[in-house]
Every structure is written in C-alpha cells, then in structure tokens.
Amino acid sequence: MRDANPQTIYLKDYTVPEYLIHQVDLEFDLDAEQTRVTSRLTVQRNPQCQSKGKELTLMGEGLILHGVSLNGEPLSVGCYLQTEESLIIHEVPQTEPFELTIENSISPRTNTAFEGLYQSSTMLCTQCEAEGFRKITYFLDRPDVMSKFKTRLVADKEHYPVLLSNGNKVAGGELDNNRHWVSWEDPFAKPCYLFALVAGQLECIEDYFVTMSGREITLQIFVEAHDVDKCWHAMQSLKNAMRWDEEVYGREYDLDLYMIVAVGHFNMGAMENKGLNIFNTKFVLARPDTATDSDYEHIEGVIGHEYFHNWSGNRVTCRDWFQLSLKEGFTVFRDQEFTGDRTSKAVKRIEDVNMLRTRQFAEDAGPLAHPIRPDSYIEINNFYTLTVYEKGAEVVRMLHTLLGADGFRKGSDLYFQRHDGQAVTCDDFVKAMEDANARDLSQFRRWYAQAGTPVLDVRQQYDADSKQLRLTITQSCPDTPGQKNKPPLHIPVKTGLLRPDGAVAMIEQNGLDPVEETILELIEAEQTFTFSGLAEQPVVSLLRGFSAPVIVKIQRSLEELAFLLSYDNDTFNRWEAAQQLSGQIISGLIEDIQGGRSLTLNPVIVDAYGKLLQQSWDDLSYFSLLLQLPDQTYLASQMEVIDVEAIHRAREFVRKNLAEQLREQFFRLYQQYHRDETGRFDADAIGRRRIKNTALHYLMALENDEAYDLAAQQFSRAGTMTDQMAALSAIINSHSPVKQDLLNDFYLQWQDEALVIDKWFALQATSTMPDTFAKVQELLHHPSFDLKNPNRVRSLVGAFSQANMLHFHSGDGSGYRFLTDQIIALNSLNPQVAARMVSALTQWRRHDASRQQLMRTELQRIVDTDRISKDVFEVASKSLA
Numbered sequence: 001m002r003d004a005n006p007q008t009i010y011l012k013d014y015t016v017p018e019y020l021i022h023q024v025d026l027e028f029d030l031d032a033e034q035t036r037v038t039s040r041l042t043v044q045r046n047p048q049c050q051s052k053g054k055e056l057t058l059m060g061e062g063l064i065l066h067g068v069s070l071n072g073e074p075l076s077v078g079c080y081l082q083t084e085e086s087l088i089i090h091e092v093p094q095t096e097p098f099e100l101t102i103e104n105s106i107s108p109r110t111n112t113a114f115e116g117l118y119q120s121s122t123m124l125c126t127q128c129e130a131e132g133f134r135k136i137t138y139f140l141d142r143p144d145v146m147s148k149f150k151t152r153l154v155a156d157k158e159h160y161p162v163l164l165s166n167g168n169k170v171a172g173g174e175l176d177n178n179r180h181w182v183s184w185e186d187p188f189a190k191p192c193y194l195f196a197l198v199a200g201q202l203e204c205i206e207d208y209f210v211t212m213s214g215r216e217i218t219l220q221i222f223v224e225a226h227d228v229d230k231c232w233h234a235m236q237s238l239k240n241a242m243r244w245d246e247e248v249y250g251r252e253y254d255l256d257l258y259m260i261v262a263v264g265h266f267n268m269g270a271m272e273n274k275g276l277n278i279f280n281t282k283f284v285l286a287r288p289d290t291a292t293d294s295d296y297e298h299i300e301g302v303i304g305h306e307y308f309h310n311w312s313g314n315r316v317t318c319r320d321w322f323q324l325s326l327k328e329g330f331t332v333f334r335d336q337e338f339t340g341d342r343t344s345k346a347v348k349r350i351e352d353v354n355m356l357r358t359r360q361f362a363e364d365a366g367p368l369a370h371p372i373r374p375d376s377y378i379e380i381n382n383f384y385t386l387t388v389y390e391k392g393a394e395v396v397r398m399l400h401t402l403l404g405a406d407g408f409r410k411g412s413d414l415y416f417q418r419h420d421g422q423a424v425t426c427d428d429f430v431k432a433m434e435d436a437n438a439r440d441l442s443q444f445r446r447w448y449a450q451a452g453t454p455v456l457d458v459r460q461q462y463d464a465d466s467k468q469l470r471l472t473i474t475q476s477c478p479d480t481p482g483q484k485n486k487p488p489l490h491i492p493v494k495t496g497l498l499r500p501d502g503a504v505a506m507i508e509q510n511g512l513d514p515v516e517e518t519i520l521e522l523i524e525a526e527q528t529f530t531f532s533g534l535a536e537q538p539v540v541s542l543l544r545g546f547s548a549p550v551i552v553k554i555q556r557s558l559e560e561l562a563f564l565l566s567y568d569n570d571t572f573n574r575w576e577a578a579q580q581l582s583g584q585i586i587s588g589l590i591e592d593i594q595g596g597r598s599l600t601l602n603p604v605i606v607d608a609y610g611k612l613l614q615q616s617w618d619d620l621s622y623f624s625l626l627l628q629l630p631d632q633t634y635l636a637s638q639m640e641v642i643d644v645e646a647i648h649r650a651r652e653f654v655r656k657n658l659a660e661q662l663r664e665q666f667f668r669l670y671q672q673y674h675r676d677e678t679g680r681f682d683a684d685a686i687g688r689r690r691i692k693n694t695a696l697h698y699l700m701a702l703e704n705d706e707a708y709d710l711a712a713q714q715f716s717r718a719g720t721m722t723d724q725m726a727a728l729s730a731i732i733n734s735h736s737p738v739k740q741d742l743l744n745d746f747y748l749q750w751q752d753e754a755l756v757i758d759k760w761f762a763l764q765a766t767s768t769m770p771d772t773f774a775k776v777q778e779l780l781h782h783p784s785f786d787l788k789n790p791n792r793v794r795s796l797v798g799a800f801s802q803a804n805m806l807h808f809h810s811g812d813g814s815g816y817r818f819l820t821d822q823i824i825a826l827n828s829l830n831p832q833v834a835a836r837m838v839s840a841l842t843q844w845r846r847h848d849a850s851r852q853q854l855m856r857t858e859l860q861r862i863v864d865t866d867r868i869s870k871d872v873f874e875v876a877s878k879s880l881a
C-alpha cells in the first residue's frame, strides 16, 4: 500500500546487478493456508559491477522470514535487516561464490492480488511477471539476473495430486501422512519472472509434436475435470504455432515437454513461463456451443503468442522492464502474422488496426501517453499497455516493411543467434536488424523514444502537361507529457495509384521496372514525391495495409471514397474507404443533431452499400467488415468534444435507414447464409456466420416482428455460441418483448459454464437500452457476481465502463460514481485489476465541461482513498495532472 510518496524508477538510472545468482534450488511445502519456501541460492559478485560494498540486498514483499544461512551457517538477526520490501545481508563474500539459504512462508489463500503464489478454486498457481517472484521468496527479482532452477514440490496427495513446475520432471515419490513430492529441473537459465508452479486436482489431455529436427515433444494441457472436453482447439492451436515458428522463423522448441494450465482467476490473458504456460481459462477452453468464432480465433492467437515467447522473451529476454516492448512488441507482431496466415490476412489486419486506432491512439493522445520504451514508471504492471504491445508491434512491422520479409528474417536470425541466453535491450534488436541488412536505422530508433501519434498532412498537385503528380507530405507529432517539439521520424508509407477507370496505374521508378505499389520513406518534416508518366490524374491509395501507426489527413470527397471502396486493390484501404465514407456521413449527421436540424441519409452510402451487396465475395468475413459502420469510439476520436448521445443517435439513424432501404438485400443475405450448424471452424463456415449475423444486426434495427422472429428462432435453434450470442445480442439491444425470457433461458442453460456467464454479464452491461444502468447495479448483487474474480469484474464493471459509451458517460455522472466505488473496493483486493479499471476515466479532457468536472471529481476521490495502492495511485494521479 502507498507510502506518502511512491518512488519513480527511471531508465536512465539502470546499472548492472551487483550480484548474480547462478543456481536456485527451491523447495515448497505447499498448503493453501501457509506454504513454506526454502530457497538455496548460489550467489556471486558480478565481475562487471564496479561498485564496492559488502552488502547484498534481495527484494521481497509480504514474506514471513524464518531464517537465513550463509554457506551452511545460520546468520544471527544482527547480520541482516528485513524491511518492508527487502532483505539486506550486511556482509557477504566478495571473491568467492557463496551459498545463501532462506526460509520463509506465504499464504496463498489470502493472496487476492493474484501475484506470487495464490489459490484459484482448488488449485495453487503462480504469476511472477513482472515482479511477483519477490512475493514468493527473497531474490534478485530483476530480469537481467538469470539462473538455473531446480524445484521440489511437496504436498498433500489428495488435494494436490498434480505438481508442476518448469522444465523436466526428474523425480518424485511418496511421503508419510498421505503426502508426496515431485522434483523439476529446468536446464535453461532464466530470469525469475519466468518461474512457475501449479498444484491441484487437474486432468490433462496429451498429444505430441515432432520438431523440424525430428525430436518428439510431449504436449499437455491441464484443466479442471469438467473442462477436459474443451481443450482440443487449444492443443491444435499449439501444434499450429509450433509448426509456424519453425517455418517462418526457423525456431524450434527446446525442452521435451510443453505444458499449459488453465486457471479461472487470472489478472490478464496468459503467461509464458518456461515450459509451463499458465493461461486464463478464457484463452484455452472452447467447444462450439460454448465459445464464439472470435473466441476460437483469440485462443489460437494467445496460444501462439505465449509459445512464440519461448524465443522472443525467454531464450532472449529483457535487460530491464523499460525494454518490455522488446519481447511484447515483437511477439505481438509474430502472433498477428500467425493468425493472419491461419485465417484471413485482410481481416486480421483490419481488426488489429481498428483496435490500435480506437484504443492505442487514445492512450497516445491522453495524459498517460508514453513511448513504447517508457522512460519512467511507478508500478511496472501499469505499463503492460496498448502502446507497449500494439504500437510496439507496429514498430516491428515497419521494420519488416522497410527491410522486406527476407531482410527481416536475416535480422531476426542474427538477433536470436547473437543474444541467445542473454537479457538485452530494444536497441540490441534494432542493431541486429541493422547489421544483418547493412542499413542505417538511427532515425528509425526515435520510434522507441517518442510518444504520441504522428500526423501526416498530404497535399496533391497534378500537372497534365508534364503528366506528373506531386505528393507533398508533412509530418508532425503532438506534444505529450514531458515531450515537446519532436524531431521527424522514419516512416514507411506504402502507396499505390489508381487510374480514373479503376485500374492500377503503374508507378515508374528510375531505371527499374514499373511497380503497382511503392514505399515512400519519410525522413524529413516535409517531403515531396513526384510520380511521372500519368496521362490522367490518378487517385492515390496511401498508407496501404496501414504501413505506419499514424493519422493521415488528406482531403477526399464522398465520391472519391466511394471510388476507392469500389476499386482499391489494397484490402485494408478498401475497408478504410468504407469507414471514411460512413464516418463522414455520420459526422455530418452529428452536426445536424447538435444544430437541431432534421436528419436525412445521404444516398451515396446507400448506393455504395447496395453495390457491395450485389457483388459475390470469396472472403465473407472481409465482406462483413466492409458493411460495418465505424466504431463509436472511432467516431468519438474524430470529434473535438465527444458527444455520446449524438454519436449514438447518428449511428443508429444510419443503421436503421440502411436497413430500411436495403431490407430485401439484407434479408436475402441472411437466408442465403443461415444454416443450422453445429460448428465447423473453417474460414467458410466462420464467414457464413459472420455475414449472416451482420445482416441480422441491420434487420433488427427495423424493430419489426419479422426481425424479432428471425432472431428468436436463431437463438433457440443455435448450434454454436456464435449464433446464439449474435441473436441474443440483437434481441437485448432491441425492444423485443421476449428479451427478458431469453436472457433468463440463457442463464439457466449456461449457469455452470463460467466463461459463458461472463458473456451474459457483458451483454447486459453493454446494452444500449435505457434501463441498462439500473440493470448493471442489480447485476452487481447477482449471486454469480464476484468482485474477487477478474474475468467477472471485467465482464460487468469493465464492459460497462469501457464498452458502453452511451450509458457510462450518462450526463448525471452516475456511471463515473459507480465505477469509482468499484475501483475503491477492488483497490485493496486486487490493485492490478483496479488500476486497469481507472482507464475509463483517464480521457476526461475529451468530454464537455460538465462531464470533465464529474470525472475529475471521481479521479480525485480515488487519489484521496485511504491506503491507495501504488498501481491505482499512478494511473489516477497521472490522469489528473
């Protein structure tokens, strides 16, 4: 809990560790009430450390210390000092390695913060990243101290028949009093944040994978007994990921065993502990009737992500936590590409960019903006952000774009070869890319240090006489906290040109064959690019594939956008044209609403949608994305002052009018693709479900019996969760008379499936209906709600505050007060989850004066809370600053 002035840690203060720990022998006498930990460390002064001093300071928090021995001799209490956050041994040998033995105990059952060793249902498990190992025992808890771990687990056989830790199982046996033990040994040196143990009554499914060099790896997924029928998709995903990493990066798995454990109480998605990944059940469990198509996709993505960390994160790890994007940005980029290869590249890219633009751009423009390699933090857990992860992945993607797939692969090969077994920096990564390709990336490095989303202003000038187009691009980056007047970045802008008849115009290059697409490399604050040999003025398709995380400002008429929507051969830009087109129309309607004018729908959009609906599509998922109106959050980001009611009204107006004018086409589309399916997960079936449910969403805007019946029938006959959820969501966001009945039916049907009940909570929390806030308050007292379960908190409190713009931002401030009450209650239970919830209040500057005041009042109430955790304090106080 907070001391008066929580300490800020700075990147510039980094120094190498004074001591190294080569070997760690751990013994856990496991018990939910009190677990005893014995840790035997082989320690040595770090020859690279210049500082003198005989003290050794180990980190530790909330530990009950029983004793310390040095080289087998118990130390008297005068030889060491225990503080709230450390154990200081006054004098340790300076020239020789020495052995330090520490005995302490911890209480997993009362650990509601879920960091260190904790209890989830009947099992015990750990979470150590970033600084959780210090809640297990005293240690040099920093990622540049890498040690070999041996772990012996002792526990009651009935309560904890399965005992797991990192590496390979080396021995085990029976003990008195119905107890047993198992020993594990991990042959790879690792930082302690990758340590893990699990104990519990778990069942497992097993499979194997033969690596590219012919080694057979045993694969195991451990879950509670009633979930054993929901693991096969995760297993298949793991095998797909292992193969993909061999094929695309030449990376082979290194241990003989790979284990995944699913736990119901988890602060985030999953954790890449060496050889023993621990996952939120949400990213493991799936059966067609319990998980949606998007759940299936996320499971494969997260399984891939954690698996890919084995190289990008574990074999090569971070020197310090400021370098987090080194492993996270790179690994997100890897998992994005994996999912794109497994599903639809076009759809995956659009989904990723949509998330980046709606959420990361907001973070980058707000009070908590930070570079992908932050300069300082109070609590590192607050820096597992969209910026570090998603913008970090975009930065890696730009390297991929600039160097090409082969150049990038050469760079990653060199990086892994050069730094295997080391803890390194973002700069080491860029250096490997540079060296392998003989490229100068010095200006590119600024992406790691500069916060804020760059803006590109684009001007075009076509000269018919010279048949030339001049494209002038100016780049600028807004000021962010602590950063002003930033120098220009190195930005790759993929560009294509379209002729007025819609065909691709070839781009001439000096002395080379003409190309369909080129990469403009921006390095100056302003640059002009000239394209020649253009008989007519082309339409520019800019920033193809969203080749850089920037905002492009270019004047486009609705007609030009409709043209791009019809003809652009870049799948991302085609979707972007649809978004801009409907976005501009919705913005106009918002102005009409604010000006008290009556609303009419511009026929350009009806015409454009009509054309899309006439075409035949191979990729039905892509087709449904083209038909989707821009996100409310995206629309909000385009406004000077966010007006939640006007956004909602304008967007609904467009949806309803499109549904009215294109009713027949949507109805036909629904009928064409609706099947009573039991759930195949190939691209065709997923696409069919997606387009059919998009059509249903439009039809439901008509609020007539025909649509109500369609949805109710789909709900009751659904063989997949995708169809059941889509129908229920359509119904509860309508005035259908059966909605309460169907909600009750759904609850009764699924009350034993926690992940489905999470959906039930989230659906109600995100409803646009007027009684939503009252419902949310009621749900807080529902017997299935549990403030101690992060998934449940996210599905009710998180969904309401982060995904229900209309009701959370209700003008009377009731949503803000509600959220603050929950944050304060959570602060003492689980500071990490509590701090995440504050994010809904951080964007207060974007709202009107009255809401600003209401949000600030609540942020202040949070900051003034007694015993505020440093997690929550950091986010709330920086938001107010």
Ligand code: B3K
Pocket (backbone or CB within 6 Å): 129, 130, 268, 270, 271, 272, 305, 306, 309, 328, 381, 384
């Ligand atoms: N590395 C973990 C995240 C740990 C978060 C600690 N607060 C999961 C991942 O990114 O793969």
Ligand code: ZN
Pocket (backbone or CB within 6 Å): 305, 309, 327, 328, 331
């Ligand atoms: Zn990760």
